[in-house]
Amino acid sequence: MSGQPGSWSASEHRSRHRLLASSGLAAPSPGRPIGLWGLAWRRFRRHRMALVGMVILLVLASASLLATWISPYSPIKTSLVEMLDRPSPIHPMGTDELGRDLLTRILHGGRVSLAVGFLAVALAVSIGSTVGAIAGFYGGWVDNLLMRLVDFMIALPSIFVLILLATIYGTNPVTLVLVIGGLRWMGTARQVRGAFLSLREREFVEAARCLGAPPSRIILRHLLPNAIGPIIVASTLGISGAILTESSLSYLGLGIQPPMASWGNMLRNAQDQMVRAPWTAVFPGLMIFLTVMAVNSIGDGLRDALDPRKVE
16 A cells, blocks of 8 residues: 555545545545534434334324225214124224224224324423423523413312313314313423523524514524424424323313214223223224324334434
């Protein structure tokens, strides 16, 4: 091997690149530089459980959306001659106490449970991001006032408030989304406030102020994009909590009401058939378990992928 890099052979170049890569000193390869979102996606792909969770969640959501085309049965039509039939090729998950196909009910119930979970978290993240952004950007008495509101909301016994509001305003899906989302925004507000407090004194924010940018532009164009990581992680992990809350309310009879199916009210209806027909409880419970585990795995993967302290 000669001393001049230009005289190295191709095999010597490859050996040098492998040596530098193993020591973490390899220079970036030529070409288009990878952005922050590309770097986050590359980290996320390395998290195998997160990828498995994403596949499971996509399969469940797609099957629920296509339930009408997947299953030939009606989710509400009863059949007295097929009550509590065991799982079979005709009914892969058996039937319930009214002879309704359980697979069909689970697919249609997935629409309700997943929709309530995602929409409730979207509402909670919107409220929490707004409150946290205002508190973190302005500080002072505005911050104190909004944080005391957050403390008050956290101190409320949420399950009793949920039961009270569901009793007063009804148990339709829209009410559940508003009630669950309206009681789950406080954690997001605190995370966004903390991110804004650490970002508002940075140089790029001072530069925007010197250029005469209004507060709304600084918040939306400069601060909020830099705080999007904690928001995404909080919203992902909040979906599983919202689904469990809906299932709990439905199990207590204060959520989605029959004949509309949800995983929670299917479990409630199955409690009288646990010994005689355990499949009526096993399959809805399994769907809740798989969804919660999948969402939590995705949240863990996103937390690692969006961690700015993580070194490649």
